[in-house]
Amino acid sequence: MNKIRVMLVEDDPFWQQTLAADLNEEEDIEVNHIASTKEEALLKGSSGEIDVVLMDINLTENRLDGLEATRELALSDLNDLKIIMLTSLQDRDVIVKSFQHGANNFITKSNYKDIVQAIRDAYAGKPSIHSDAAPILVKEIQLNQLTPAEREIYDLKEKGMNKTQISEALNKSVSTIKTQIKSIKNKLMKKGR
Secondary structure, eight states: OOOEEEEEEOSOHHHHHHHHHHHHTSTTEEEEEEESSHHHHHHHHTTSOOSEEEEOSOSSTTOOHHHHHHHHHHHSSOTTOEEEEEESOOOHHHHHHHHHTTOSEEEEGGGGGGHHHHHHHHHHTOOOOOTTTHHHHHHHHHHTTSOHHHHHHHHHHHTTOOHHHHHHHHTOOHHHHHHHHHHHHHHHHTTTO
């Protein structure tokens, strides 16, 4: 039986050891590369000896260099390489960017026990989005139907601004804002919201 070859990209030695030990206990999975930096990940990722990458997002303090590495690996000639983001971050923008940069899945470290199945699904080419990311992606898809002006109003409303504050911030009349908010609600309601 061919094992699924995994590269773990993680800067924290505790997570390196824990994940590598857990994954290597699986009969069909082996961690054959560990990288702690973006540069190491790109070098080892181009070896052709990897099927699935587990990628932390912050490899150096708050730099999101795991996202950069994901984008570069996804754009490389290694088209079959599957990338699963494994991180403690649950920021909406980070989740969306992960998928935009080529990730196949996104799992928080608090749910790391789900990694084994995610690796198997990714390797088998099965579309699978973990529940950590699914609600955010669904909402993002729904919001994509809004015009740029409506999206701007939606974002300001989400920040807690009222119609008057939004009209002042955007130099539009309150009645225009009311009309656009009604349009936003109608568009989002049609998608089950």
